[in-house]
Amino acid sequence: MRSAFVIKSSLAQKFSLLNFILFYCDIVKLKEFSEIAFRIKLDRGVGGASFAGECKEFHAEEFLDKKILSRYDRMFHFFISVALLTAETSGFKTKSIKDPFRFSIIGASAIGCPSSFEQNYEMLISKGPKKVSPFCIINLAGNPVAGQVARIFNARGPQYFLQEACAAGTKAIGLAMKLIQMEIIDIAMVIGADAGITPTIIASLDNIGAIATDKANTQPKKASRPFDRLRCGFVPSEGAGCVIIEAYEHALKRGATPLVEIAGFGATCDAYHPTAPEPEALSIVECMRKALQDARVSPEEIDYINAHGTSTVLNDLTETIAIKSFFKEHAYRIPISSNKSMIGHMWGAAGIVETIFSAKTILEGIIPPTINLENPDPACDLDYVANKARKKNVKIVLKNSFGFGGINASLVLKRI
Known part of the structure; x- marks a missing residue:
């Protein structure tokens, strides 16, 4: 059974087809981060690290209600919003799915919700245990965000949430492909999201020498330089992507246009x-x-x-x-x-x-x-x-x- 990559993500529409410059994520110096993205004040220091990619154009309130915004981590915001935006821009309708038990949500995230941990630990130390959010544990588990999307789209098939480092998104697509080939499901919404540009994460990455710093780079836009002789580490970014993968025949039956084959x-x-x-x-x-x-x-x-x-x-x-x-x-x-x-x-x-x-x-x-x-x-x-x-x-x-x-x-x- 063939598995087709059927519906493009909203993120795919954010870059010019002529020069492939992506506008959705901007690489900036840490001191330029907005408060919502960085969460904890920078005057505590984050080592020698200087660069990260922030989605400045992302405004979660355009997609999510106040309860979701206040209770859940920025990774949750990315994850749910990109699923909603993908469905909206592609014309995906839940009613086109005849058997919800053959429709899966497969999620991917390497870091999960570090800002929730940082904020709640800060609250625990400064104001005591009663001030820790009851939603902290839901955020730290990570996988409940896939359940949130499943509820929105009535996806009742087997749910997976892969936290397998930087290969998680690719493995999630591969998993969807194999589930379709094994005829366990007909269709999957595969979503990857991360917001791992918090002080603790950045400091740890800097201390193991994994990320680009201002010691070797002075311009944020030039900090990420794969295969270059002067490369000195990666630039961590936040963001999300979503694709819908389904059996080729299933796509045709529901009137979807397959784009490429996985x-x-x-x-x-x-x-x-x-x-x-x-x-x-x-x-x-x-x-x-x-x-x-x-x-x-x-x-x-x-x-x-x-x-x-x-x-x-x-x-x-x-x-x-x-x-x-x-x-x-x-x-x-x-x-x-x-x-x-x-x-x-x-x-x-x-x-x-x-x-x-x-x-x-x-x-x-x-x-x-x-x-x-x-x-x-x-x-x-x-x-x-x-x-x-x-x-x-x-x-x-x-x-x-x-x-x-x-x-x-x-x-x-x-x-x-």
């Missing part, structure tokens, strides 16, 4: 280190091999790779090693790019947002660039579509995502 999925684990990738990239190679095998395509048929491309020294090098190891000489003929160069790293939402980019690449025939690639790295010597979008007839895309804990996931998307 043709293959692969997943592996490095079994190596909590944060660092395995140097020889053996598990990443196997992950890509599994995805292509599942899609029944050869390495030579891949027209474009949407890379994980975080802008960290080790990730970009290891992904390059894996691509060269698996694709051999063809690796030098495949255009590769990282969306994170433009929008930062949206954690668990990244895989879904980047799958939307990948689908648009197939539909529009324009490959988004890797911006800020100004200083070539001799060890990263592939075609990363540096700085300028490229027109190309793309039929098949490989999308990679990797995460802390050695989690690897790859998808193959095909033109229908």
Whole structure:
């Protein structure tokens, strides 16, 4: 049974099809964060970190009532709002689903709700236990947000909520695909959201040396520079993405227009280190091999790779090693790019947002660039579509995502 990526996310409509600049997330210095996004005053310090991506155009009150706004975390706000906006802009109607027990909500988030923990811990210390919100535990669990969306859309099929680091969104799409192929469900709304740009998270990332700081970058827009010789860490961002994936035949019956086919999925684990990738990239190679095998395509048929491309020294090098190891000489003929160069790293939402980019690449025939690639790295010597979008007839895309804990996931998307 084929699984089709049927309905584009609202986020996909936020970027220009001509230059692929995404306006939904703005990379700024921490001191420029709005109060609602950063929550805790910055005068306490967040180490040497200087940059993060904030969704300044997002106004939750446009989608959610006051109870939801006051009780739930910003991640919940993103998650629910993007689902509502996707349904609205695509014309998705619950009544088009004949069997609600074959309709699932599958969620993804790497960090969950850190601001809720920070705020409630602050309240506990300063004002005592009675001032801790009764909704704190719901926020910290994370998965109840998928239940909220299920209630809105009457989705009574099996519900999943993956907190599998930065590969969570990609694995959520792969899970939906497999549930459809196994004929357990007909349709899934797959949603990824993260708002992990709080002081504690930023400080921890800075202390392990994972993120870009002002020690090496002076311009926020140039802080994320995947595959560049001067890269020094990723730029954490907040945001959300939503796609609707369903059986091809089911989509046609309810009058939906399929956009691309989710043709293959692969997943592996490095079994190596909590944060660092395995140097020889053996598990990443196997992950890509599994995805292509599942899609029944050869390495030579891949027209474009949407890379994980975080802008960290080790990730970009290891992904390059894996691509060269698996694709051999063809690796030098495949255009590769990282969306994170433009929008930062949206954690668990990244895989879904980047799958939307990948689908648009197939539909529009324009490959988004890797911006800020100004200083070539001799060890990263592939075609990363540096700085300028490229027109190309793309039929098949490989999308990679990797995460802390050695989690690897790859998808193959095909033109229908």
